[in-house]
Amino acid sequence: MTAQTSRPRRLTDRGAATRARIIEAAADLIYLRGVGGTSMDDVMHNSATSKSQLYHYFADKDALVAEVIALQTSRVLAAQEPYLRKLDTVAGLRRWAAALIETNRATGGIGGCPIGSLASELAEQSDYARTLVTASFHTWESHLVRGLERMRDHGELAPDADPRDLTTAIMSALQGGLLLAQTTRSTRPLELALDMAIGHVTQHQGHPVSRGALQCSMTNE
Amino acid sequence: MTAQTSRPRRLTDRGAATRARIIEAAADLIYLRGVGGTSMDDVMHNSATSKSQLYHYFADKDALVAEVIALQTSRVLAAQEPYLRKLDTVAGLRRWAAALIETNRATGGIGGCPIGSLASELAEQSDYARTLVTASFHTWESHLVRGLERMRDHGELAPDADPRDLTTAIMSALQGGLLLAQTTRSTRPLELALDMAIGHVTQHQGHPVSRGALQCSMTNE
DNA sequence: CGCTTGTTGGACTGTCAAGTCCAGTTCGCG
DNA sequence: CGCGAACTGGACTTGACAGTCCAACAAGCG
Numbered sequence: 468m469t470a471q472t473s474r475p476r477r478l479t480d481r482g483a484a485t486r487a488r489i490i491e492a493a494a495d496l497i498y499l500r501g502v503g504g505t506s507m508d509d510v511m512h513n514s515a516t517s518k519s520q521l522y523h524y525f526a527d528k529d530a531l532v533a534e535v536i537a538l539q540t541s542r543v544l545a546a547q548e549p550y551l552r553k554l555d556t557v558a559g560l561r562r563w564a565a566a567l568i569e570t571n572r573a574t575g576g577i578g579g580c581p582i583g584s585l586a587s588e589l590a591e592q593s594d595y596a597r598t599l600v601t602a603s604f605h606t607w608e609s610h611l612v613r614g615l616e617r618m619r620d621h622g623e624l625a626p627d628a629d630p631r632d633l634t635t636a637i638m639s640a641l642q643g644g645l646l647l648a649q650t651t652r653s654t655r656p657l658e659l660a661l662d663m664a665i666g667h668v669t670q671h672q673g674h675p676v677s678r679g680a681l682q683c684s685m686t687n688e
Numbered sequence: 689m690t691a692q693t694s695r696p697r698r699l700t701d702r703g704a705a706t707r708a709r710i711i712e713a714a715a716d717l718i719y720l721r722g723v724g725g726t727s728m729d730d731v732m733h734n735s736a737t738s739k740s741q742l743y744h745y746f747a748d749k750d751a752l753v754a755e756v757i758a759l760q761t762s763r764v765l766a767a768q769e770p771y772l773r774k775l776d777t778v779a780g781l782r783r784w785a786a787a788l789i790e791t792n793r794a795t796g797g798i799g800g801c802p803i804g805s806l807a808s809e810l811a812e813q814s815d816y817a818r819t820l821v822t823a824s825f826h827t828w829e830s831h832l833v834r835g836l837e838r839m840r841d842h843g844e845l846a847p848d849a850d851p852r853d854l855t856t857a858i859m860s861a862l863q864g865g866l867l868l869a870q871t872t873r874s875t876r877p878l879e880l881a882l883d884m885a886i887g888h889v890t891q892h893q894g895h896p897v898s899r900g901a902l903q904c905s906m907t908n909e
Numbered sequence: 910c911g912c913t914t915g916t917t918g919g920a921c922t923g924t925c926a927a928g929t930c931c932a933g934t935t936c937g938c939g
Numbered sequence: 940c941g942c943g944a945a946c947t948g949g950a951c952t953t954g955a956c957a958g959t960c961c962a963a964c965a966a967g968c969g
Contacts, residue, residue, distance in 0.1 A: 479966070482916065499812060503724030506956055517918050522958065578812060586871045587808035591720060591799060601871055632880050635868065636861075639881035643864025647856065650807045650822055659853050660860035666891065667884045700936060703946065727926055738948050743928065916965070926955080935946065 486524045488514045494535045494542075498578050501588055502532055532589075533599055539581040540603040544610070546570070554614025556623060557669060564661040571645065572654045579649035582607070583642045608634045619673070628671035640664035707745045709735045715756045715763075719799050722809055723753055753810075754820055760802040761824040765831070767791070775835025777844060778890060785882040792866065793875045800870035803828070804863045829855045840894070849892035861885035 478486065492514035496505040507521055507528060525531040544551070550563035578584065582603050589596035615630035624630075644660030699707065713735035717726040728742055728749060746752040765772070771784035799805065803824050810817035836851035845851075865881030 477915075477967095479915065481965085485916080501724070501809065501812070503722070504813060507958080508956070518958085519917060519919075519960085523916070528957070579808065583867060584808055587800065587805055587867060588722065590870045591722070592725060597871060597873075604868070604871065635877050636880045636884040639864035639868055639877050640857075640861055640884065641864065642867050643860035643862065643881070646804060646808060646863050646867070647825070647860055649811045650818060650825065652818075656856050656860050659857045660864070663857040663861070663884065663888045666888060670887060670891075698937095698945080700945065702936080706946080728928085729926070739928085740930085740947060740949075744946070749927070910969100912968090914965100914967085917963080919962100920960090922957105922959075924956085924958105927953090929952075930950090932949100933947080935944105937942105937944085939940100939942090 482524075485516060485520055489516055489521060489524060490531070490534045490538050493531055494538045494581075497532070497535055498539070498581050498584070501584065503588065507531075529593065529596070532596060536582075536585060536596070536599045536603055539585065540606060543581060543607065547610075551610040551614065554611065555617035555621070557618070557665065557672070559614065560665055560668060564665060567641070567661065568654055568658055571648055571657050576645075576648040576652050576654065576657075580642060580645045583645060604638065608638055611637060615668070622673050624668075625671050625673040628673075633668055633671065636667055637664045640667075703745075706737060706741055710737055710742060710745060711752070711755045711759050714752055715759045715802075718753070718756055719760070719802050719805070722805065724809065728752075750814065750817070753817060757803075757806055757817070757820045757824055760806065761827060764802060764828065768831075772831040772835070775832065776838035776842070778839070778886065778893075780835065781886055781889060785886060788862065788882065789875055789879055792869055792878050797866075797869040797873050797875065797878075801863060801866045804866060825859065829859055832858060836889070843894050845889075846892050846894040849894070854889055854892065857888055858885040861888075 489510060493505065493510045496509055496513055500509075507518070510516075510531070511518060511521060521531070525534070547563065547566070550559070550566050553559040554563060582600060585596075586600045586604070589600060611634040612630045615624060615628070615633055618624040619626065619628055619630065640660040640663055641657075644657035647656035647660075648654055710731060714726065714731045717730055717734055721730075728739070731737075731752070732739060732742060742752070746755070768784065768787070771780070771787050774780040775784060803821060806817075807821045807825070810821060832855040833851045836845060836849070836854055839845040840847065840849055840851060861881040861884055862878075865878035868877035868881075869875055
């Protein structure tokens, strides 16, 4: 899978619109039915285009999927942008989590995480796609990392707390919570997972009251 | 998808062996390439059988997949059995987590969770398969629940701690950790996720000494 | 206007996958 | 042994899907 989009050097407004329409239709279908469950003919019908247009703008299905990954990433980021910007307090973190839960409730858990689902389906299928998804996660996580760094900078997080590790843990909880929510058709797992994740962050709070004083010796068992 | 296995009323030893061989081959292939990426012809070649045998023992591909879900569930439980049995202390929980991480390291994260991957791929594709996977998760989780209940019974967990909710949180962390481990080809996310989950459990410890006062969060940081 | 390049429609090909069918073989049992 | 049921081999049908091809149409530009 080389997946080089063989897009023409220049494209007119009309061409650009068609191209975008194809990617959007593909993203919607793939979100609902997965990559394997979505054929190029499906995309064709759903975007009101023809075969030749699909292969005019994309070298092959893999190239289209690559663009879908990019689109879903920006969609996820756009949806969360207002919350990601204000992630520099625990309260902000809670609002972000609440928004995720609300979104999940609204969709009934259907589809799971647009990126997580792609990750699971493509990880073992194409190394190229796997790296794209990894990069996508990384971009998403970087917003969390920055928020936690700001928390640490103004003392809401202990100086020795590692924003990256905390972020990885939060993202794990989020992805696992979304998967179980999707499987059980209930938002409960997501709520419990995010609650745990936020609790995990508060355990690394820098307040003298909560941290340090509590470092008890009894390393149980 | 009704997926009723139209197995003959009686089957000979030879027949039972063939049937089992088919399921095992299918499970191995599906673990590596997913349901969509595995054809009946693949299963046929990998199990040294013929087309007619596949459809002699299974009504259709869906019926075979249903058996694969069952097999993977029992495989997962069998592999963890020694740890699941001794889950009635935090130390036991840690050993269980360490075993999971070790397994993940050994495989390089490839394949992710045999059940989680099926969940992600099948959740939106077939309601029947989704309920099977849900049941599978439930069986798995019941072992954790029982362990946490025993912990609570002999006072290592606060009386008001909810073993079910804790289990859901742990399973979310596990699934998310495995997904990120698979995507990034690193065991790190799994380690951090399970560490968080165990920390979450210890926060609900019942010892007057430890409750609120102790939060020894495993090793690192 | 006329050339070039971008854009579009849709028929067509080759491949592969699910599922069917039937003829032949082995097994269990009286 | 011999009969019926379980089992096996593999050719075959049908449909779907990725990808190709070419002829026609639009648009920018000198």
